[in-house]
Amino acid sequence: MHKILVVDDAAFMRLMLKNILSKQGYEIVGEAENGLEAVEKYKALSPDLVTMDITMPVMEGVEAVRLIKQLDPNAKIIMCSAMGQQSMVVQSLQAGARDFIVKPFQEERVLESIRKTLGA
Template sequence: MARILIVDDAKFMRLTLSNILQKGEHHVVGEAENGTQAVEMFEAEQPDLVTMDITMPELNGLDAMKKILSNNPKAKIVMCSAMGQQKMVVEAIEAGAKDFIVKPFDESRVLEAINRVLG
């Protein structure tokens, strides 16, 4: 059972993802609503994987991911993007994201991506 940190500024999205992950028998160790919180919670929880929204207040997902990876090069981060954010997704993958999932979330696609990244 993987320990997963969910990062999204929308509570509804965090809830949706949390439900999908729990159905897939993963354990949600925390939820962050911005990049600053995400970095702090990653350090505190050391999760196996992070789902990271790209567009957030304070510190966006791309910058939060870079901060996490600079301290934890082996961190596994899956970006969450809305349609039309392809450029950001490409940038995220180049910067170290392991995969991405697109909103609105498709349960089987989410679990497939998470399980693949977890190996």
């Protein structure tokens, strides 16, 4: 079973993602509401995959991706972006994210991205 860390500053968005993923048998090993917390949880939990919001307080997603990739060059991270954040998405991908999904989440697209990123 794949372990996933869900990172978003909005509890509602975390809940939506957790519901989509849990239904498909993914294990949600942790949640974080900012980039700094995401890096700490990544170290502690060693998830197989991270869903990472871009815009968050304390530390945004792009910076968190850079730090996680320094810790683990093989980290699998999918960015979650709202419409109109294309430049941030590009920065995220350059920093090492594997893919991105757009809010509001579409279940099929989320699952397709997760499967592709995990190589399943």
